[in-house]
Each structure stands twice: as C-alpha cells, then as structure tokens.
Amino acid sequence: MTTLFDSHQLGDLTLPNRVVMAPMTRVRAAADGLATPSMASYYAQRATAGLIVTEGVQPSLIGQSNPGTPGLHTDEQVTAWRQVTAAVHANGGRLFAQLMHGGRVSHPDTTGMQPVGPSAVPAVGDVFTPTGPQPAPIPRALTTAEVPEHAQSYAQAARRAIDAGFDGVELHGANGYLISQFLSTNANLRTDRYGGSTANRIRFAVEAVSATVEAVGAARTGIRLSPGGTFWGVEETDVADLYAELLPELARLELAYIHLEATADEDVLVALRRAWPGTLIMNPVLPMGPKQTGRAEADRWLGLGAELISFGRAFIANPDLVERLRTGLPIAPVDEGTFYQGGDSGYLTYPAYQYTG
Secondary structure, eight states: OOTTTOOEEETTEEEESEEEEOOOOOOOBGGGOOOHHHHHHHHHTTTSSSSSEEEESSSSTTTOOOOOOOOOSSSSHHHHHHHHHHHHTTOEEEOOEEEEEOSSSSSHHHHHOEEEEEOOOOOSSSETTTSOOOOOOOOEEEOOTTHHHHHHHHHHHHHHHTTTOOOOEEEEEESSSOOOOOOOOOOOOOOSSTTHHHHHHHHHHHHHHHHHHHOOOOEEEEEEEEETGGGGOOOTOOOOHHHHHHHHHHHTTTEEEEESSSOOOOHHHHHHHHOOOEEEEESSSOOOOOOOHHHHHHHHHTTTTEEEEEEOOHHHOOHHHHHHHHHTOOOOOOOGGGGSOSSSSSOOOOOOOOOOO
C-alpha cells in the first residue's frame, strides 16, 4: 500500500515523499512585489516537503489581488525570487510557484487600476486593500480581444519563474480567482466564445494552461481546481459536466498534475480522480474550513487513488511537518491572528519539535 513517505516521480523531479505544502497567502512581500530574505527562510524551513507550492504570485500588476503579495512580472521580482529558490534547493527541496491572477478579486487602491473579469459582476464580500477591507468593486468586463493577453500572462510569468530558479508553476484555477471566474456560471455572463456553454467557459483555462505548457513544458506545469467551490461568490451549477469537459482537455496537454480541493462531494472528486490519467494532488479538507488535513485524511485519499496530499495550515506552525507525520509527533497549533499581519512573528517563529530527554 502506498504511504505518505514513499517517493513519487513528478515529471523530471523525484519527490522523496508525498507530502505537498499547499499554497497559502502570507502577505510578507516587500514593496513592488519583491520576495524577501524572510520569505527565503520560511520556505527553506519547510524544504523537507516532497513539493512546496508557493503562495499566489501575481503574473501582472492588474492580476494582483491583495496588497503585500509577490509578483513575477518584472526583472526585479525575478532577481528577488532567486534567494528563495536557492535557499529551498540548498536544503534539498523542490519548489513550484503558484501563478494567481485575481481578476475581479482586487481593488484600485491596491493596483491603481480597475479590476477586470469575464463580466461586470462584482465578487461577494470585502477585498483587502492597503487601508483595510473594502467592498469588492465592479470589475471591467474584458473584451474578446483582450482575453488572450491575460491567458498569456500566466505563460510570461512561468518563463520568469523558471528564470528565477523555480522547478515549475501551478496555475491558480480555483477559489474564485480569474480562471475560476471564467469557469463560473454567475461570474461569467459572456455571450462570446468564452461564455455560455461549458465548452466556452473552459476555454480560458485551457488557453492559459496551453500557453504555459508551450512556454515552460508540461512537466513543469500544474493547475489547482476547486470543483463546485463558492469562494468570493462564484457558482458552478454544472460541476460534473464542466469538469468532464475540462479534464480531458488538460489531460491532452500531459500536465505534471492537477491539484484538487475538497469543495465537492466525495463521489464527484473520486470520479474526477478516475477521469484524470496523471498525477493527482489532493487537498482533503475544505480550505480555510474548520478542519485541518491530518494523517487520517491523507491516508484515506491515498487509498482513494491520489498520488500526493497537500497540507496547508499545518505547515505554517510545523516547519518539520513531514517528520511529525512520519513519527506521530504532536501537530502544533497555528495562530490565525498572524496569518496576514506581516513581519516575522508567526512566520519564522514556529520551531521544529523540541525533544526532551
């Protein structure tokens, strides 16, 4: 039987275990979206993970969702990320950058621009801005001619990621951000080739992934999806049909993996596992829900056919999470108040397990 601590071949990478550090926003970047020495230390501390997927990284300025997040759309950002990738590799780790275009989940106070989306429909809820939470603004609907430019932004950022030393990239197609907005039935009200039918609503996702594969190769490209998720008010009223069309198109591209969130019933997720011929990373519990992924949830999904299991919040407070899972050591609790506050407290201040003799 497969265990969390068996190796796995992911493209050209040999992962020493099947534990993946899930992408988590930590808003610790410096001005102009630059990675910092503290970010290098944070990821390097967690390099025993089979694979680390970074926090969401904006592929363009207009794609920035939150203040304090890093980018991959300038030469200075590439240079700043090299300290992070070098530190992770020096500690024996492997690192993918998650490319996250926020689409309508943004604010002019953050980027200086009106957010864009598939349609002029605002997200539900308050978005983060430099002066605190504010109601999500109405985005500008992209014209048909503009859409390919935003699909290409993922590919351009992917090239920069490889230049910065990353082992690959994960497109953020989940949680109500731009790709997810195009997949949605209520955020995407378009009547052109990018809206309406499921075949049209998956088009942006497929074009963004195809462009990225062409830019950096399939073995370096993955995508995260949240089937049926309702983050930021998105809805998908035809989950089974939508993903039954999307997954074969992605499979044709021979991606390194898809990364699924537990946002649908288990029978739906198991059907997607069966429909996907490649590596599946499974995030077994609802992101930001009441429960954290533990050993039991991981083992269950390995038994259901997932190759890799992603852990989110547990990695924040447990830089040595792999060893704790391996030996049954206690999982330290996380201080949610420090998730987004900036600074090193609650970021670099969680120790490895302290053995006492």
